Amino acid sequence: MTAKLQALILAAGKGTRMKSELPKVVHPILGKPMVTYVIEAVKAVGCDKITLVTGYKSELVNAAIAGENVLSVEQPQQLGTGHAVQCFAKQSGDTPENLLVVCGDTPLISVATLREMIELHTSKKPAITMMTLAMENPGNYGRILRENGKVCAIREARDCSPAELAIKEVNLAVYLFDGRFLMNNIFALTSNNQQGEYYLTDLVEMAVAQNLPVISCLEKDESSTLGINSRQHLAQVSTILQQQILEKLMNAGVTITSPQNTFIGPDVEIASDTTIHPGTMISGKCKIGRDCTIGPNCRITNAIIGDSCKLEACIIDRGKLKDNSIIEPFSFIEG
DSSP states (O other): OOOSSEEEEEEOOOOGGGOSSSOGGGSEETTEEHHHHHHHHHHHTTOSEEEEEEOTTHHHHHHHTTTSOOEEEEOSSOOOHHHHHHHHHHHHOSOOSEEEEEETTOTTOOHHHHHHHHHHHHHHOOSEEEEEEEOSSOTTSOEEEEETTEEEEEEOGGGOOHHHHTOOEEEEEEEEEEHHHHHHHGGGOOOOSTTOOOOTTHHHHHHHHTTOOEEEEEOOOGGGGOOOOSHHHHHHHHHHHHHHHHHHHHHTTOEESOGGGOEEOTTOEEOTTOEEOTTOEEESSOEEOTTOEEOSSOEEESOEEOTTOEEOSOEEESOEEOTTOEEOTTOEEEO
């Protein structure tokens, strides 16, 4: 029996504009490889089988996701998104009931919108459900072409006519396919375009030609669609994710006296009535209790801190502190 909802994460590219020997999806954001945020998102919406398409330095990508319970298939040559899915189809050995396809360089992808997309796909049962966004400045995004209000094609920006470039609705490269339709058509893709690549987007026109429905789910938050192609994008997304983490903690009762001078990682838990002072960095899988005073200028990694502890200008690395511990400045505690 195949999984009802599988996910395929496209993560084969080098990321030339990153100016790095590391594969793009391995670059860390707040201490975690960017692709792990995407893995967590598809797990959160109920994907019970997840496959990563790797390519450039695939061994580094596979090492980065070790322990995530994720499969991988290799795309030896990067010949486009359609070719990536062809590699999956050749190597997977089964036909998924539904396949969610996302990109590994979009760590801000919205779980809420993915859920909405899945609900829409489940109720309408189209060949393809795709995520779109209305952008004031669409730039190089692929445009959504419609006839009588219905999606009829996606046109890559480089292949658009001037009239098509004026379209504001864009493709976000997030698709939910009926598995049977996908497997019956994925190898019919051709590379007859300016890039000489196999575009996954061509499946939309193929579905329309077969009188099969294609529907869209509108994303409302443009920031959730940000992909990473440069170090500047990496910094931009890191800033957004950090702000989300700090706001979540403050909403849960944690005082952060200087958010702009505080670093807290995504896997950190902090109980209410604890105060975090400036210059503090808390990363890894940390758990901090209630009514603590942390900082200024503490660095805490993979540690467990009890309730009512006071720490100032110290380093805690994998340590475990009992309740009511007081750590003097310039202390170093290693677990």
